[in-house]
Amino acid sequence: VIYLDYNATTPVDPQVLQAMLPAFTEHFGNASSRTHAYGWAAAALVDQARTTLAKLLGANPEELVFTSGATEANNLAIKGLARSSRKRHIVTTAIEHPAVLEACDSLQREGFTVTRVPVGKSGVVDPEAVVQALTDDTLLVSVMLVNNEIGTIQPVPEVARLCHQRGVLVHCDATQAPGKLEVNVQKLGVDLLSLSAHKFYGPKGVGLLYVRRQKPPLRLEPLLHGGGQEGGLRSGTLNVPGIVGMAKALELSVANLEEESKRQAALRDRLREKLLEAFPRLLENGDASQKVPNTLNVSFVGLDGGALVASLPRLAVSPASACATAKPKPSHVLLALGRTPAEANSALRFSLGRPTTEEEVEEAAAMVAEAVRKLTRG
Ligand code: PLP
Numbered sequence: 021v022i023y024l025d026y027n028a029t030t031p032v033d034p035q036v037l038q039a040m041l042p043a044f045t046e047h048f049g050n051a052s053s054r055t056h057a058y059g060w061a062a063a064a065l066v067d068q069a070r071t072t073l074a075k076l077l078g079a080n081p082e083e084l085v086f087t088s089g090a091t092e093a094n095n096l097a098i099k100g101l102a103r104s105s106r107k108r109h110i111v112t113t114a115i116e117h118p119a120v121l122e123a124c125d126s127l128q129r130e131g132f133t134v135t136r137v138p139v140g141k142s143g144v145v146d147p148e149a150v151v152q153a154l155t156d157d158t159l160l161v162s163v164m165l166v167n168n169e170i171g172t173i174q175p176v177p178e179v180a181r182l183c184h185q186r187g188v189l190v191h192c193d194a195t196q197a198p199g200k201l202e203v204n205v206q207k208l209g210v211d212l213l214s215l216s217a218h219k220f221y222g223p224k225g226v227g228l229l230y231v232r233r234q235k236p237p238l239r240l241e242p243l244l245h246g247g248g249q250e251g252g253l254r255s256g257t258l259n260v261p262g263i264v265g266m267a268k269a270l271e272l273s274v275a276n277l278e279e280e281s282k283r284q285a286a287l288r289d290r291l292r293e294k295l296l297e298a299f300p301r302l303l304e305n306g307d308a309s310q311k312v313p314n315t316l317n318v319s320f321v322g323l324d325g326g327a328l329v330a331s332l333p334r335l336a337v338s339p340a341s342a343c344a345t346a347k348p349k350p351s352h353v354l355l356a357l358g359r360t361p362a363e364a365n366s367a368l369r370f371s372l373g374r375p376t377t378e379e380e381v382e383e384a385a386a387m388v389a390e391a392v393r394k395l396t397r398g
């Protein structure tokens with residue numbers, strides 16, 4: 021089976037696994053145990069990983085809060101900030117991941133108001149439209165860096181600059197960016213930023229929230245109460261192997277970024293070309309010139325994406341977004357671009373990764389061509 025679903029998740033890189041192993045075995049201590057060598061050793065591994073991650077992200081080590089992933093990081097950022105703010109309005113975009121949109125929906129049920137800024141056909145939000153949505157009561161703007169379904173890059177630095185001029189804080193769900201785009205909190209200019217290790221060849225179940233250190237400090241109401249780890253923002257025994265693995269994974273992603281971007285862009289372009297040959301009515305979703313190199317989301321207009329995936333048993337791709345397949349309805353992202361429900365339901369997302377080869381791309385394209393031929397004939 022050819023795997024072209026790297027936006028859903030990635031395999032753990034062998035070097036990441038190697039880095040993690042000692043944290044499962046000899047250094048198994050609880051990083052919060054302050055009275056013996058086992059605890060000290062685990063705490064030292066966490067400190068080292070925190071320093072590495074901070075340096076790679078342009079942050080200070082104290083600004084990172086380890087979480088179980090980006091879902092938790094997004095929830096902590098949005099709910100945590102809202103629940104400790106006197107203001108009551110949040111601005112986000114129509115194409116965010118459910119981990120942002122559903123967190124906002126839950127705040128709406130608590131009495132907050134939420135504006136979901138629409139995006140045009142390009143799949144890129146207009147910073148001016150974000151500014152138009154701001155009110156005196158806006159406590160936070162949350163904009164993703166890279167869309168998980170269509171791969172479009174959002175103008176986060178510009179959004180942050182304009183929002184800060186108006187005294188509004190900015191959160192960025194950067195989950196899909198590492199390995200595809202530079203992630204530097206200074207250059208992005210954001211106050212809060214979420215990541216999840218398994219999207220960049222790290223382990224599942226670990227992520228982080230960057231919280232800018234400032235005066236007066238940003239106040240976040242924790243989601244989890246307990247032992248007071250992570251400065252009280254995230255109680256629970258630290259996932260030492262996961263944190264060590266995430267640091268190694270980000271290091272490798274940064275080191276490979278330039279070369280892999282070029283390589284994957286060429287493969288992605290080749291895939292697009294072959295798919296167009298096989299299906300001339302192919303519609304690309306989102307502006308191709310504003311995308312990360314690994315993602316191709318296309319509608320096979322007139323076909324059913326589910327049926328197409330079902331007829332491709334040797335190809336692992338997603339109809340719209342894997343995260344949303346538990347609820348089979350047209351992708352909210354594609355509808356936001358102005359696609360009809362039928363066009364949205366005919367879409368497949370191909371996402372390439374570091375292990376993807378030219379042969380795999382050729383073979384995948386041939387499989388799709390064959391499946392399309394069968395479906396259009398029948
Ligand atoms: N945000 C984006 C943009 C994503 O693509 C994902 C993963 O699907 C998440 C958040 C949630 O990440 P996790 O499931 O690791 O918590």
